[in-house]
Amino acid sequence: MSESKKTVFVVGLGPGGGQFLTVQAQSALQQAEVLCGYTVYIDLVRPLYPEKECYTTGMTREIDRCRWALDTARAGRDVALVCSGDAGVYGMASPLLELAEEYPDVNVEVVPGLTAALSGGAVLGAPLAHDFCVISLSDRLTPWEVIEKRLACAAQGDFALALYNPSSKGRPDYLRRAVDILLANGKAPDTLCGSVRNIGREGQEKHILTLSQLRDTEVDMFTTVFVGNAATRALSGRMVTPRGYRR
Amino acid sequence: MSESKKTVFVVGLGPGGGQFLTVQAQSALQQAEVLCGYTVYIDLVRPLYPEKECYTTGMTREIDRCRWALDTARAGRDVALVCSGDAGVYGMASPLLELAEEYPDVNVEVVPGLTAALSGGAVLGAPLAHDFCVISLSDRLTPWEVIEKRLACAAQGDFALALYNPSSKGRPDYLRRAVDILLANGKAPDTLCGSVRNIGREGQEKHILTLSQLRDTEVDMFTTVFVGNAATRALSGRMVTPRGYRR
Numbered sequence: 001m002s003e004s005k006k007t008v009f010v011v012g013l014g015p016g017g018g019q020f021l022t023v024q025a026q027s028a029l030q031q032a033e034v035l036c037g038y039t040v041y042i043d044l045v046r047p048l049y050p051e052k053e054c055y056t057t058g059m060t061r062e063i064d065r066c067r068w069a070l071d072t073a074r075a076g077r078d079v080a081l082v083c084s085g086d087a088g089v090y091g092m093a094s095p096l097l098e099l100a101e102e103y104p105d106v107n108v109e110v111v112p113g114l115t116a117a118l119s120g121g122a123v124l125g126a127p128l129a130h131d132f133c134v135i136s137l138s139d140r141l142t143p144w145e146v147i148e149k150r151l152a153c154a155a156q157g158d159f160a161l162a163l164y165n166p167s168s169k170g171r172p173d174y175l176r177r178a179v180d181i182l183l184a185n186g187k188a189p190d191t192l193c194g195s196v197r198n199i200g201r202e203g204q205e206k207h208i209l210t211l212s213q214l215r216d217t218e219v220d221m222f223t224t225v226f227v228g229n230a231a232t233r234a235l236s237g238r239m240v241t242p243r244g245y246r247r
Numbered sequence: 248m249s250e251s252k253k254t255v256f257v258v259g260l261g262p263g264g265g266q267f268l269t270v271q272a273q274s275a276l277q278q279a280e281v282l283c284g285y286t287v288y289i290d291l292v293r294p295l296y297p298e299k300e301c302y303t304t305g306m307t308r309e310i311d312r313c314r315w316a317l318d319t320a321r322a323g324r325d326v327a328l329v330c331s332g333d334a335g336v337y338g339m340a341s342p343l344l345e346l347a348e349e350y351p352d353v354n355v356e357v358v359p360g361l362t363a364a365l366s367g368g369a370v371l372g373a374p375l376a377h378d379f380c381v382i383s384l385s386d387r388l389t390p391w392e393v394i395e396k397r398l399a400c401a402a403q404g405d406f407a408l409a410l411y412n413p414s415s416k417g418r419p420d421y422l423r424r425a426v427d428i429l430l431a432n433g434k435a436p437d438t439l440c441g442s443v444r445n446i447g448r449e450g451q452e453k454h455i456l457t458l459s460q461l462r463d464t465e466v467d468m469f470t471t472v473f474v475g476n477a478a479t480r481a482l483s484g485r486m487v488t489p490r491g492y493r494r
Contacts, residue, residue: 012365014269018270019269019270019271019274020269020270020271021269021270022261022266022267022268022269022361023265023266023267023268023273024266024267026270027266086365086368087369087373088365088368088369088372088373088374088375088376089365089368089375089376089379090376090377090490091373091376093369093372093373093376093487094372094373094376094377094487094488094489094490095490097372097373097482097483097485097487098482098487098489100482100483101482101483104483110368110369110370110372110373111369112361112365112366112368112369113361113365114269114359114360114361114365115365118259118333118335118336118359118360118361118362118365119359121333121335121336121357121359122334122335122340122357122358122359123357125335125340125344125357126334126335126338126340126341126344126357127335128335128336128381129335129336129337129338129340129341130337130341130383130389131380131381131382131383131389131394131397132336132380132381133378133379133380133381133401133406134375134378134379134380135378136377136378140491141490141491141492142377142378142491142492143492146405146492147378149403149404149405150378150404150405150406152404153400153401153403153404153406154380154400154404156396156400157396157397157399157400157401158393158396158397159380159397159400235344235345235347235348236344236347236348236351238344240340240341240344240345241341242341242345243337243341243342243388244387244388244389245388245389245390245393
């Protein structure tokens, strides 16, 4: 019986095309008989596996995708549920594992991938070389007061920061509001910051600027924002956080 | 002139053997004429590139390795400086970029890799599916008071946490001290926690336990510790943090 159990692989693709896939992710995609995910992410891997059947849904249909993947595995086929970035960090592993409680006859395997904090960090230099926080500014699933509190705590602790979902059409001023909270809680206006747009994709752009400049910068939903700690410096156009305070 | 510039690739290997390498990391290791790094990490990749020359040094000789890599590139050979995990997160990208200021005639390319927060997180389930902090408990380069302050802020913000370097021979009680700070700053004693030892390597072990149990648990330097947020739950032996607070 257990030998016939099928698997849903929840696979982090990293930021873009094939070059960010791990060997483990390639194996999972290869083993899967069907690929499942948000249309934009499936389009990133479809060219690598043109023979595979694909099931795509719109952006907010996460639970449908999880259900479909588990039902398909139960019916006898290995499935790869793909996520951009990591499978875990704001990814599909969490809702899939919740729903998988109803599917004891299906295996779930989480395959990690490069989240934007790492892939975007590499583009900028080494912004997260010391203790850091990752915070999403999206209030779709999280009350804004919780986000505000976390921004305040991150600033008070002088963490370096990666900010995900810094903006969207419905909330163009969220990054400014976030910067104001960081400034009010101890981050200096000249704290070094960076942004990376379209990480690992065509049209990749990076910018290095101060926190006070960041406050008046418009970014879009394809951008990841980095905020340094007190020791972060610009070196030859790169954003570099020292690994420690002692030399 | 610029066509003859040589490159130091600073390459994150991920947690263990070849299966965690990205395609980009494989390309960098292949292009490099010589691999350079801490002995233990070179041993992870040497079997994959048996024809490559390797230069290895002991654990605390990071600056020597950076200098050697830059000198070697200046002398005309591409070098891969390898790190376990990510190149940036507590990795060699930061000291290399600092030293590279003295080597304008050498390119540096940062190649990201799976840091233990991601690779260990995948072993446990999805512990970092929402906002999280990464904190190292090593006070080799950071004053302990800074570490304490960050632990307190992380607890106050109800972040999920990945704790790196939770213990070593010289500081067997650091994890207990860290847990006490988390408890004193708002983390509940029954907060779900996890640990992963030897991520992606032979003898990989995982444990799921509460924060109060974690306080009395001994871990070693090969272990990464995860602390949930208030919503983190155990599901079929996995540690799962929901992606949000609203349903």
